[in-house]
Amino acid sequence: MPIGYILLIVVALLIVFGVAQRVLDRLRLTDRQALLFVAAIFIGGIIPDIRIGRVYFNIGGALVPFALCVYLFAKAGTAKERWRAIAASVFSGAAVFALGHFFPAEPGAMPFEINYLYGLAAGLIAYIFGRSRRSAFIGGVMGVLLGDIAQGVINASRGLTTPIRLGGAGALDVVVLSGLLAVLLAEVIGEIRERMQGGSAKKEAGLEFDDGEFVRAKEGPKDDDD
């Protein structure tokens, strides 16, 4: 079974299990909404793509994840978090584009499958920007979509008629994989940091939160939002 299906099944099991509750809370999603999203990815992935000119939109692989990004963006509590999500998306897109150009063309030249690297890069970038699972998901999804769009624009500028297929592999596309891996990475890093800092009480003592989302550390060097 492809890794994309495995990941979605794991997500569904974690939701059913109740283990993903805290992640869903941070994403402002209920269990049912999350399961509906997973189902929409599966079903949308097998529906024929929507074509506009040379751009093909796969419903499950691109439109459903994008719709969730829009939902998460709209649900963001602060303008600061929205800007962080936008920044995470742009820089994730740059990273996806750069990875495609600067890494070897042969999969065998990489120690691991490059398709996973997009999500990990997006998760790391989003986490650096905002410690936010929401930003991580948005960055993971939008990063791949923006990277594909950027490549399509460059191809068109060079006179190539290569189609732009957004999320073309449906539930198995890197768009979905990237979003899920980004959230997973943010969750793992976040939880590990929490435990290393001695738990949420100690953590929150030195940090400033706004509407449940991290803003800045109260002491120490200021970040660029000041």
Next chain:
Amino acid sequence: MTTTKKLSALLLAILLAAALSPAALADDWYLAPGGYYTVSLPDGSTLFTYAGQISADDEYISSDNKRYRVVSVDDANRSAVAQYVEDVVLWEDFDEAAPQNVSAAQGRKKVGIYCSHTDESYIPGDGAEAKPEKGGILDVANMLADELNKRGVKAVTDNTSHVPHDAGAYRRSRSSAMNLMESLQPDLLLDIHRDGVPDAEEYKGSIGGRQVAKCRIVLGRSNQNVKANENTAKKMKQIADSTHPGLVKDIYIGRGSYNQDLTPNSMIIELGTHTVDKENVLESTGYLADVITKYLGVSGAAGKSPGPGGEPQIRQEAQKSPSANRSAAAAIAWTVGIVGAACLLFLLVATVNGERRQRVGNFFREVTGLGRHRDKDK
């Protein structure tokens, strides 16, 4: 400058550099001196050459059906050493007179074909080793599909371009592979390429007095279908060895997935190299179609019409071979293992001890109806 600003500046610089770099339309690093790998035996004799990345633990099944494993790699000199492992039995109980229909599915057999590196071309014939967007490799893929269709196999080619020829090519071709899988449900999914070793002699062959290009089967070992795909590749080589000796020169099993995680019975077939005459490559497609047709258990031959009702005759009822069952079991075990490990990891990371026990216990009680549901607030 804060850390975030530094990171932002670095990423912007990477983006600009990538955008301004020349289009990567050809994977032409192999044209540089020493630009391909030479794999040798411990005694120094050359085993094979390969215009892709060689990694330790990669495996190779030679033309005389011996398995070798790469034990050391020198990337600076693009060389590697492989050791003999064992003689390979390609297909247990192979009956040359009547090959088994290894696919359990009845009805007309289907093959999906696409090209991840759509720019790949042949210098004798196309005039260049790579062409922007639509390389000569697409002609080869379409010819192979035509030959299969003549033999009663339904073959469909996805001619979508996946340029540039960079690390994103396989990500882009994943869409094409999925489209073929969803629309066709193929019994075999082929990604057609050509090699990049400069010596044409490695791929020149002759069948029935006609000049042809030899083929190499390439499998990715970084996915759960590797054993199933290896079984398929070995069986196809067995058929090729018995019907058109020399056509399939070897099988290479390297690091990477190559989208072969999408389905078992998927593989890369490299037809010739960029220095082989394209006409010879096109000639090979008919013989390769013979091999594939026999592997799928279809008796139709080129130029002959299928049986009554427009459906080709199936020689035998499908039988699941023991090796195919073992491969399926391995894939299932791999899948279950990954799912379980991922759930366990998340459970360990995202919960604390008491909560963990409670959630596992509650889930068990809800599913089985046994025991009393506990709430930690009580």
